[in-house]
Amino acid sequence: MATWSKAASSSSLIILAIFLLSLAGVAHGRSSRRLVRSYDEPCMEMRLYLHDILYDYSNSTSNSTSAAATRPTALSTAAPSAPAGGTFFGQVVVFNDPVTEGRRALPPALEETEVRAQGLYFYNGKEAYNAWFAFSVVFNSTARRGTLNLMGADIIAEKTRDVSVVGGTGDFFMARGVATLRTDAVEGFTYFRLQMDIKLYECYV
Template sequence: MASVIVAAACIFLSCSASVAHGRRFVRSSSYDEPCKEMRLYLHDILYDYSNSTSNSTSAAATKPTALSTAVSNPGFFFGRMVVFNDPMTEGRALPPSLEETAVRAQGLYLLDKKEDYSAWLAFSIVFNSTAHRGTLNLMGADPNAATRDISVVGGTGDFFMSRGVATLRTDAFEGFTYFRLQMDIKLYECYVV
């Protein structure tokens, strides 16, 4: 009897929490059918001391480690951490103003492999437009592969507590200073107002 009372109390508290926020939980009935989908392009312009500081959207926060320079293949920069505040667009073109876009990716990536390019990402996509307000939080491994998946681990605002997967594809790459990622985001847990 006590376990039934505890279970009922848990259900009541979880229902009242979502009502208190004015939101209703919607979970996709199948992992083949997301409750929300979107495609965005992330534009990263790494400052490398030779390009414009006003045009750069990311910077290395660490120098290559001793291990990187001793055993890592040249160009993989094992141990480097890069902090970014990148514009995101619905199309492939760079926006006219890199600083005033309605959607931005803010976070970091760590280069984490000695013998090949590989990174670990942790960032938020920040929405500030009439279409969407809030954030999506993403993290996961970004190995050297044609496509790779990272987790959508939460969100705020219009994306309150969202969960899902973002499939990444490198859409363009110009040396070490510019890359564009195509992100196909599928949310399987959504709250709606």
């Protein structure tokens, strides 16, 4: 009789645990989601523009959206083929950049932009100007909420370059795909605009 009671008690605990886990899924809004996966056609596409305004000690701190966290190393100018200004090898830049859906002018209050790119890039080319990105695109609007996480090599000399979409949260829960980057505008070393064509091939809808 005691053996039966223990077995019944264990079964009840297992059923209760499954029930609680299902409630947690409903609470997080994932109970009705299904995975859409296709390697021929993307399940979601969007074009966004990232605006980076680098603080260089001469421009306004209120308008800047990125800053160097480290200085370039001596290797940035040591290579025989390095450009006259150096390759910035070893410099790390931290950014919190506004992102827009078009090439429109930036709003006066940059911190109020509903979509932002937050992360870092560092220059890793000893003989050529090259960078590597790791950042999240953060959505905070009535249309979309959540993040997309991107990382990969930004080979600046190439007209277009692909970086991986390695995950996401919220409306982009567990997203996977590719973001094609293209330099859309450059103003000296203090401003650049990247066009990002994002194609997701794994989506939870």
